Amino acid sequence: MRGMARAVAFGLAIAFLAGACGGAGTGGTAGTSSPAASAATRPKFEVQTFMYSIQVKGKLRVGTQEDNPPFSVKNPTNSKWEGFDTDIGREIAKAIFGTQGDPDSFIEWVPVTSATRIPSLTDNKADVIIKTFTINEDRKKQIDFSDVYFSTGQRILVKKTNDQIKEVVDLGGKTFCAQRGSTSEQNVTKAQPAAKALLLDSYPACLLALQQGQADAVSTDETILFGLVKQDPNTKIVGKYFSDEPYGIGIKKNENSDRNGFVAFLNTWLAAAIKDGTWGKLYEKHITPVSGDKKTAPKG
């Protein structure tokens, strides 16, 4: 048995050497973005870091939602993932695998909902969750977050004809719709305990309930409401912010040293992306069309 194991190991070593030589020989002429060819241009990471193990695996698993405009939408016509959060995922993939080639070839998209964000990290179904994920103390007990990559607050969406609901306190006795498992429902009930919560699986479903008069209002983070107003111009956003929603990139806690260096890497990448204008470009591409403003950093 031992002799055989050695023979196999030797065979593997030969194959590896041959592969390495072949790679070096064709790398220049192929000119494609195949993983082998771009290996030379890839960022270098210490062997014990999580980024290194992702490079070796060849895929970054990005968890995001299929219907959360303008942050993440899986385009029903061509199945392509679009939106601010998805492009953040692509930028992270570039920071790990290098800028050569289509970042999507290094990404495995994992569809999540608000309620499945934390379980998909703790059960190791996704490497990063980029999905309008508000950083808070309760969640920090379960998972780790990057620095704030987007900052917003919660407001209220009503029909354009509604002049009764102007602030969150006006929701007393009224029915508001929010996504199940999100902080939005808890924020409203904290501010106005007499509000009645209709909790559905997605905000498009909430918008439908609002249009039909089954809900008097929809309440969640302003940026998501922007997306809903764009879908239905007969609605409007009212009230002041009644919560702070700092979004972070969620990752599994570094237990058993299986996420070494990952939070620090994400924060370094984020700081650089803000500084070199990448962040501002993504804001302008995805958020400006619905908000009308321009920003160059998550805060201010």
Add this chain to the structure above:
Amino acid sequence: MPGAIAFEFPDLFFGGLWLTVQLSGLGLIGALVLGTAVALMRVSPIAPVRWVGAAYVEFFRNTPLVVQLFFLFLGLPLLGLRFASDTFDNIFRAAFVGMALYHGAYVAEVVRGGLLGVDRGLIEAARSLGLSYAQTLREVQLPQTFRAVIPPLGNIAIALVKNTSLASTIGVTDLLFAAEIVESRTFRAGEAFLTATLLYLALTIPLGLVVNGLERRLLVVR
């Protein structure tokens, strides 16, 4: 202790359990009444009546319950139809109607099978004794049918109790909904869903025992 979290959130868990019980009970009654009526339509001597019954069964048995629930909750109002003006009454009634319609299709097939299983000789004997078609159905066919179909009806009843959990997708605050809310507030997913599982079992296991008992009581040794 497993399930202890139910006593930390009694409103959610026991309120949810009560809604699940209500939805299951009403849904089962609705499904039995509707299913029996449709089964009678399907064995009717009048062809168009048979066709309507068959169309109903095929439609509701061959589309997902979730889709039916969404249609009842968010589709019907587009046509100007609503079960109640209050949103939460409307949701509950939509869920009840969905449960009755969907499981009614299964009940109809089971009862139809039972009706067809009654000995032709008995029916002919009843008719030749001067019983009308309706009397024969009521006095001869249906009693025998229900005795024969209790085990499959029991299966449908248990499936119905479990399927009520799909009503949480349209916002019914049932037992599964309670578990999801508690999970999102405490992140104790294991405890929350284990508790929901135990509470579902507390409904379905006794229901199975009742069905077995009925079956034994009504058993006729031939």
